[in-house]
Every structure is written in structure tokens, then in C-alpha cells.
Amino acid sequence: MQVTETLNEGLKRGYTITVTAAELDATVTEKLNEVAPQVEIKGFRKGKVPMALLRKQFGQRVLGDAMQEAIDKAMEGHFASTGDRPAMQPKIEMQGGETWKEGDDVIVTVTYEALPTIPELDATTITLERLVVKAEDAAVTEALENLAKSAQNFEDRRKGSKAKDGDQVEIDFVGKVDGEAFEGGSAEDYPLVLGSGSFIPGFEEQLVGAKAGDEVAVTVTFPTEYGAAHLAGKEATFDCTVKAVKAPKPAEIDDELAKRFGAEDLAALKVQIAERLEAEYKGAARALMKRALLDQLDAQVKFDLPPSLVEAEAHQIAHQLWHEEHPEVHDHNHGSIEPTDEHNKLAERRVRLGLLLAEVGRKQKIDVTDSEMTQAVMAAARQYPGQERAFFDFVKGNMQMQQQLRAPIFEDKVVDFIVAGATVTEKEISKDDLQKALETLEEM
Structure with a gap:
């Protein structure tokens, strides 16, 4: 040979x-x-x-x-x-x-x-800032108020009061198309919160200003993509009888509210909220630090890139962004989408960082454990309630899906390894400053 x-x-x-x-x-x-x-x-x-x-x-x-x-x-x-x-x-x-x-x-x-020779990374040359945000009393109070709103009740308005956006109207209704009632278009004593967007577009707005005892003919047009094909795009009239108009009343912020959300009392609920908020802040701060790390790595570490990988990544970026700009298109029958210079530049960054992190992980024998994969699959399966078993079976037999779930876990573990060897200082900031930093990150 x-x-x-x-x-x-x-x-x-x-x-x-x-x-x-x-x-x-x-x-x-x-x-x-x-x-x-x-x-x-x-x-x-x-x-x-x-x-x-x-x-x-x-x-x-x-x-x-x-x-x-x-x-x-x-x-x-x-x-x-x-x-x-x-x-x-x-x-x-x-x-x-x-x-x-x-x-x-x-x-x-x-x-x-061939994959390029990737320079050895010296993590000690990396300097990072870890932002620390404490859960302020105002933020905890705001979260409590939002919980109270979500747990709100409705009380009858004074007789003769007109329904406002946010009110709940109790209605009987019969829906008709071409003068004929259609299946599933009728209900009695239905509690509808105006402005909730739970009914067909245009329906709730026509009940604003109605009073208890009023009869209102609501005319709407079903969306063309409506689930029931025999109603899609058709005009319908709903004969509505308003039986009650009720105003929202937020729940009291007290021990009873805390118990409704699984806490022993209000003090315990506040502690839980503060912990949840600080966990959210910590996650956001980590995203900012990770971006800063990747920016430094991209600037410091240079090596030749395989043209085929860059080209494939650029086409994927262009294709993904095109679909984000055209959400109405669900298939791929849209002709060729050529990458721009911006797409190519982003592709080079992604390929460079991907190869670098993969090499660090390979040399350090960093791997994703079975336990970590199981947790990732379980988290993804929650997006499909009632179909968790089918999702597990799908992932088990689909190597590409397994890689999609494994890749971000691996990347985060490599990032954690590099951060552990870098010089990291902490800086305490406010929630508002953290939000501004996140907004700047999203614009980049």
C-alpha cells in the first residue's frame, strides 16, 4: 500500500x-x-x-x-x-x-x-470582571406586587358601570357564520378579561364600554391561519349578553398570599423572591462575563481557519437570520441566501472560538457526563408537556439532537475552566446598571 x-x-x-x-x-x-x-x-x-x-x-x-x-x-x-x-x-x-x-x-x-495547530492558551493573561447584584427591597416589593396581580380577584362594579380594559365581563354568547351557529362558538357565564387577548382579535375591544344587561353584537373575522379550517378567514357575528362587569382587585400582600405560592409566611416568600432574583442576576452577570471572555480570546488567539468550516457557518448564519426576518416562511423553498461580509466575519469568530474551546476541552479532558446529559434532556422535554417519553426516545435515536444538547454544556464547562485560571475581580452594581449592560450586549 x-x-x-x-x-x-x-x-x-x-x-x-x-x-x-x-x-x-x-x-x-x-x-x-x-x-x-x-x-x-x-x-x-x-x-x-x-x-x-x-x-x-x-x-x-x-x-x-x-x-x-x-x-x-x-x-x-x-x-x-x-x-x-x-x-x-x-x-x-x-x-x-x-x-x-x-x-x-x-x-x-x-x-x-486539516484542523489548524491551535496555540496554547494561557488563562492567566485573561482579566475579567464579575458583576454582583443584590436583590434590593424595591425589586422584591415589585415582584410581590406582580404576584399579587397574578393572584387577583374580580369584584362586581357599581350597577350601571361601563366595562374598562382590564375588567372581567361575564357573558353568554352565540357565534354565527352566514347566520348559522357553528360548533364550539357558544358559551354561558364565560369570564372574559378585556385586554387579555384570549379571544379572536377585535372581539374584546367591542365589549369595552358595555354594562351589565347590555346585548352586544360583536363582529370579527377569523385569522386566515385559524386552527379550524372551516372558520379560517371568515367573518362571524357573536351575539353577546353581558351579565356582569367586574373590576380587578389585586390580592393582599400578606401571609395568605405567601401560602398560595407555597411559602410558610410573607417573610419566607420575600426570602424566596430575593434568592430567585439574585439567581437571575447571577445568570445575567455570567452571560456578560462570558461575552467579555470570548471577546478577549477572539482578539488574543489567532490561527488559520478551515475555509469549509467558515463557509458552512456563514451560510447557516445567513439562513437563520433570513428566517428571523421572514417569520412567515416556515419551509426552505426560498432560493439561495448568500452570506454578506458581516455574516462571514461573524462566522470566522464563531469558528475560531469553537475550535479554541474544543481544543482546550480536549487537552483538559473535559467531557459532558451522563448525568448532565440526562438533566439537559429532561429540561428540553419540559417544553413538550404530555410528550416527554416520545421526546426522550427521539433524542436517544438522534445523534444530531444529542450534540445540540451536549454542545452548550461542554462550552460552559470549558469557559468555567478558563475563568478559574483567569484574574477575576468582583464589582457590585445596581439592577438598573445590569439591565443597561445586558441591553448593550444585545445590540452588539
């Missing part, structure tokens, strides 16, 4: 691998000898089938396996000797193709882009 270099430019590599006919024939013979003791053909005892007959019966099948095995061994030996790691799956082509016949040498061409 012979491996000959044909290309070595930057990170691009090219080789021809030649497996002689004699080498291939020897491998076929070896494989046939391995299976011969188990082969039984009519007219011959088990293990006594002549080699010539074995070749005639099984030779073509074994030949294909032998060719693949020879090429795999050559590639494995090549990567072991050169230390190359391909950036993407190598392109392998057999010379001769369909004209190749048994007895010919096998010559294949192999091309790929």
Missing part, C-alpha cells in the same frame, strides 16, 4: 492511496480463510469447501469489504503518522470508477482540510 501526497497548501491536504491487486487479493484470501470453517455448501462437508468455490460464491462480496477495510486502514495510519485531524469528512474518490475490474490496483484520491 502506498500513500502519496498531492496537495499541501495552508490547511488543504490531498493524497492518493494505492492498494495493489496483490495486496487486495491477499486480504480477500485472508477473509475467506476466516469464514471457511463455518461455510457449508451442498456436496461438501462444513469447513471443507475448496477455496476456488469460496471465491466464486463469496469473492465479490468479500472483495468490496476488503477494499473498504484497506482504505480505512490507510486513512487511519495516515492520520496517526501525520497527526492531522480533518475539519470535515474527507472526500474520497476511487479512480477508474465504473471501469475498475478485479485484478486492477485500487487507487483512491483523498482530499480534506
Whole structure:
């Protein structure tokens, strides 16, 4: 077997691998000898089938396996000797193709882009600032007030009062299309909070100003993407009878409210809220510090990038951003989307940082544990209530989905490793300053 270099430019590599006919024939013979003791053909005892007959019966099948095995061994030996790691799956082509016949040498061409040599990272050169935000009394009070609003009750307004946005109206209604009532379009004593957006667009606004005892004809048009196809895009009239108008009354901020949210008393609820707020602040502060770390790494560590990885990442970025700008398009029948210079620049950053973090993780033997993966899958499964088991089975059989869940965990563990070796100072700031910093981050 012979491996000959044909290309070595930057990170691009090219080789021809030649497996002689004699080498291939020897491998076929070896494989046939391995299976011969188990082969039984009519007219011959088990293990006594002549080699010539074995070749005639099984030779073509074994030949294909032998060719693949020879090429795999050559590639494995090549990567072991050169230390190359391909950036993407190598392109392998057999010379001769369909004209190749048994007895010919096998010559294949192999091309790929090698991963670059990545400089050793010295974490001690990194300086970072960890922002610390305490849960202020005002923030805890605001959170309590929001809880009280979410737990609000409704009380009857004074007789003759007109319904306002935010009020609850108790109504009976019958929906009709073309003068005929339709299934699912009627209800009695229905409590509807005006402005909640829970009904068809335009419905709730037409009940603002109504009083108890009023009869109101509400005319709306069902959205074209409405779930029930027989109603989508059609105009409907709802004959509504307003039976009561009620004003919202926030719950009292007291021990009873605390118990409704699982706390022993109001003091305990305040502690829980403060802890939750500080956990949120800590997560936001970590995101800011991580961004600062990545910015420093991007500026400090330079190496050649595999063009194929950058190109693939740029196209993915362009495609994703295009769909964000066109949320109405749910398929991919939109023609080619060419990356801009901005997309290419962002792709270079992502590829550089991705390769750098992957290399740090590889050298430090950082890995994602089974327990961490299980937690990630469980967290993702919560987005599909009632279908958790189906989601688990889907992830189990989908390597791409497993990688999508594993990648951010791995990245965070590598980031934590680098931060542990960096110089980190703490700075206490207010919630408002933290929010401003986050807004600046989102604009970048």
C-alpha cells in the first residue's frame, strides 16, 4: 500500500492511496480463510469447501469489504503518522470508477482540510470582571406586587358601570357564520378579561364600554391561519349578553398570599423572591462575563481557519437570520441566501472560538457526563408537556439532537475552566446598571 501526497497548501491536504491487486487479493484470501470453517455448501462437508468455490460464491462480496477495510486502514495510519485531524469528512474518490475490474490496483484520491495547530492558551493573561447584584427591597416589593396581580380577584362594579380594559365581563354568547351557529362558538357565564387577548382579535375591544344587561353584537373575522379550517378567514357575528362587569382587585400582600405560592409566611416568600432574583442576576452577570471572555480570546488567539468550516457557518448564519426576518416562511423553498461580509466575519469568530474551546476541552479532558446529559434532556422535554417519553426516545435515536444538547454544556464547562485560571475581580452594581449592560450586549 502506498500513500502519496498531492496537495499541501495552508490547511488543504490531498493524497492518493494505492492498494495493489496483490495486496487486495491477499486480504480477500485472508477473509475467506476466516469464514471457511463455518461455510457449508451442498456436496461438501462444513469447513471443507475448496477455496476456488469460496471465491466464486463469496469473492465479490468479500472483495468490496476488503477494499473498504484497506482504505480505512490507510486513512487511519495516515492520520496517526501525520497527526492531522480533518475539519470535515474527507472526500474520497476511487479512480477508474465504473471501469475498475478485479485484478486492477485500487487507487483512491483523498482530499480534506486539516484542523489548524491551535496555540496554547494561557488563562492567566485573561482579566475579567464579575458583576454582583443584590436583590434590593424595591425589586422584591415589585415582584410581590406582580404576584399579587397574578393572584387577583374580580369584584362586581357599581350597577350601571361601563366595562374598562382590564375588567372581567361575564357573558353568554352565540357565534354565527352566514347566520348559522357553528360548533364550539357558544358559551354561558364565560369570564372574559378585556385586554387579555384570549379571544379572536377585535372581539374584546367591542365589549369595552358595555354594562351589565347590555346585548352586544360583536363582529370579527377569523385569522386566515385559524386552527379550524372551516372558520379560517371568515367573518362571524357573536351575539353577546353581558351579565356582569367586574373590576380587578389585586390580592393582599400578606401571609395568605405567601401560602398560595407555597411559602410558610410573607417573610419566607420575600426570602424566596430575593434568592430567585439574585439567581437571575447571577445568570445575567455570567452571560456578560462570558461575552467579555470570548471577546478577549477572539482578539488574543489567532490561527488559520478551515475555509469549509467558515463557509458552512456563514451560510447557516445567513439562513437563520433570513428566517428571523421572514417569520412567515416556515419551509426552505426560498432560493439561495448568500452570506454578506458581516455574516462571514461573524462566522470566522464563531469558528475560531469553537475550535479554541474544543481544543482546550480536549487537552483538559473535559467531557459532558451522563448525568448532565440526562438533566439537559429532561429540561428540553419540559417544553413538550404530555410528550416527554416520545421526546426522550427521539433524542436517544438522534445523534444530531444529542450534540445540540451536549454542545452548550461542554462550552460552559470549558469557559468555567478558563475563568478559574483567569484574574477575576468582583464589582457590585445596581439592577438598573445590569439591565443597561445586558441591553448593550444585545445590540452588539
